Amino acid sequence: MDFIRRALLSMKAKKGRTLLLSAVFSAILIFVLAGLTIRSAALTATENAKKSVGATVTLSTNRESSIRRAESSDGSSERFDPGSFSVTPVNLEDAEKIAALDNVKSYSFISSSSAGATDDIIPISSEDETTDSASTETAEGGTNGFGGGGMMGGGEQTGDGAAMMQSDFQVTGVMDLSMYSGFSEGTSTIVEGEAISSADEDTNNVVIEQTLADANELSVGDTFTITSPDDEDTTYEVTVKGIFETSESGSSMGMMFNFLNPSNTLYSSYTFANTLKGDDSEGTIDSASYSLTDPEKMEAFVEEAEALIDTDTFSLQTNDQMYQSMLQPLNNVASFARNIVILVAVAGVIILTLIVMMTIRERRYEIGVLLSMGEARAKVIMQFFTEIFVCMLIALAVASVSGNVVGNVVGEQLIQQQTESSQTAANGNDNAQMAGGGPGGQQGNMGGGPGNFGSLGASSQEAAAQIEDMDIKVTAEQIAMLAGMGLMISFGSILLSSIGIIRLQPRKILTT
Structure with missing residues (x-):
């Protein structure tokens, strides 16, 4: 275990180099942790969105079937007879059977x-x-x-008075x-x-x-x-x-x-x-x-419900627009956060590899002496890994403290942009519904249609509020994941840098 003692003594003797590695590693882990927390918060918010918004399925008269029944009875013409159109009301017992289904x-x-x-x-x-x-x-x-x-x-009258x-x-x-x-x-x-x-x-x-x-x-x-x-x-x-x-x-x-x-x-x-x-x-x-309850199971629910009704007379109309409008910005944030983690991790390996390679070049004489004294090349590599590992522990502590702040700042900016996009789209849909829905947007109230059930689960304002309430915070699980990624970055940088150590010859180092 002499390589551990040598690593600690080397870090103590070269405080500037130790601070540089710790600072670089801290910056890497802070942004990795920010990406992990934002992604985790987005996934949690998505699960909450399923519970709060859900999806809506409406049971009503099948208008297409009603129109077909109103066509000419002799089949000689496909012209719709407006005087024969009728709407079949929904049987209350059928509606209650569907209400008893799961989900x-x-x-x-x-x-x-x-x-x-x-x-x-x-x-x-x-x-x-x-x-x-x-x-x-x-x-x-x-x-x-x-x-x-x-x-x-x-006071206008019909033809019969x-x-x-x-x-x-x-x-x-x-x-x-x-x-x-x-x-x-x-x-x-x-x-x-x-x-x-x-x-x-x-x-x-x-x-x-x-x-x-x-x-x-x-x-x-x-x-x-x-x-x-x-x-x-x-x-x-x-x-x-x-x-x-x-x-x-x-x-x-x-x-x-x-x-x-x-x-x-x-x-x-x-x-x-x-x-x-x-x-x-x-x-x-x-x-x-x-x-x-779960919008992802909407298709299965419709299939199960259709088995309980006469689909020639009635229809089930699905609407998960609110869920999808909320899901899209959250997925965008989660995807962006995942990309942050991948890019920062790759950049971290490259940056640390370059720093370690520069360090190895400066410590060629030290390496030559150790190898000439019979020290195994693996232990020399482990000495450098120990130095990186200690710097990683320092960086992990720094990231744990400041990563939550950075995550909230970055996350709020992303959420604000995505929320504005979501609200703009939602307001456009609401205005379209208001314009086409009669007084106050109450379309379908007189015609026996589906009525105003577009907002049964939540309104567009509630959807936007759900997105804005995405809770970004550091958890023990994320710290454990960060430590694992830190080890991977350390291993990756040392593995690439060790190629130069393996190729070094002690006699050539000491004689040049």
């Missing part, structure tokens, strides 16, 4: 209908619409401009209002009372908008009546369970028709929405949405 984190049902106003409540409408509706209903013998809904288009009635309220039946788009994204919030939940099934509880509540002097616990969308003589008494406010401004169509105004949206249980639609809707829903 379902949460689920919600939706059923939409409409309702007319009575003397108890006045819907929010524009002055022009009120005037038109009032004059129209006066001509038809109606009570006032707000009762039971005005005439759509200012029957009036096209406009509903005053849009009734959106949900299972859990907190999971509904708008409330999950934060554009709508409960300001008084409570939201609709599964406990409100088979009740007439509703949540109304604050403007509508203030205009009609309604508060939590009050009741009012609304009419059936098909029969003005059929009324239902509803109880105000909560009041919400929304930042949605609606659209120009909302100024023309009451039911398109966001202030005239009533949220209830899906069972009450079915009641408004009639007895034929009992035990059915418009659509169901399922948030999955």
Whole structure:
């Protein structure tokens, strides 16, 4: 073990050289550790993303199949007959069977209908619409401009003289209002009372908008009546369970028709929405949405769910866009961090090899004396390795202390760049959905379509926040990995440098 003693004495005698090797090795290990911590944090954030965001699968009517059924019955023409199109509601039992499958984190049902106003409540409408509706209903013998809904288009009639009635309220039946788009994204919030939940099934509880509540002097616990969308003589008494406010401004169509105004949206249980639609809707829903625990198993879930339904009538639509939008920047960060580790490790081997080779050149006489005294070449090589190993231990201690700081600085810069890209893409998608989704982006509420389940798991803002919260910190496992990489770098540099030691001849060294 004399080579260890000689290595320590040599390091003590050549303090400058020792400090140089320690400083170079520290810089190498700091950046290697930064890469390891950033990559580990990105992988952890990816796992958390699976739990927080998941993927969404929506069960609804197969529109393509419905259109095919609406084509000419004789098969002579492929022209779509608009008068024969119909939508088959989703069977509630089938939706519940799918909800019982593995990998379902949460689920919600939706059923939409409409309702007319009575003397108890006045819907929010524009002055022009009120005037038109009032004059129209006066001509038809109606009570006032707000009762039971005005005439759509200012009193235009169909060919048979029957009036096209406009509903005053849009009734959106949900299972859990907190999971509904708008409330999950934060554009709508409960300001008084409570939201609709599964406990409100088979009740007439509703949540109304604050403007509508203030205009009609309604508060939590009050009741009012609304009419059936098909029969003005059929009324239902509803109880105000909560009041919400929304930042949605609606659209120009909302100024023309009451039911398109966001202030005239009533949220209830899906069972009450079915009641408004009639007895034929009992035990059915418009659509169901399922948030999955693990997005990577989405395809397997769809295959299992399709075995429980009639795929000719219903379809399962998948949406893991939020998960993918979050996954991409995290994967980019992890890939960049891996490249940092590889590049710095390779550069470290090259730099240390050059330094050690320069050291060997300066210590040729020392090596010649040792070899002439019978010292094995392997022990001479081990002496140099011991010197590098001691410098590595010093560098490991320095990197353990400062590597976390460097990792956070580099990681935050990477995350900021990736988050900005993710938010830009997400905002573009949100704006596109808002523009194409009717008032407040609520597309599909009236047509029995999937409804607003695009944000069942999390909103784009939540996705960006998840990325920004990537926790970069040094762990014992990473220190162990760093020590292993430090040994590899030390072995690599000494292995390349030892070629010169093996080729040296003692007599030639001492005689030159």
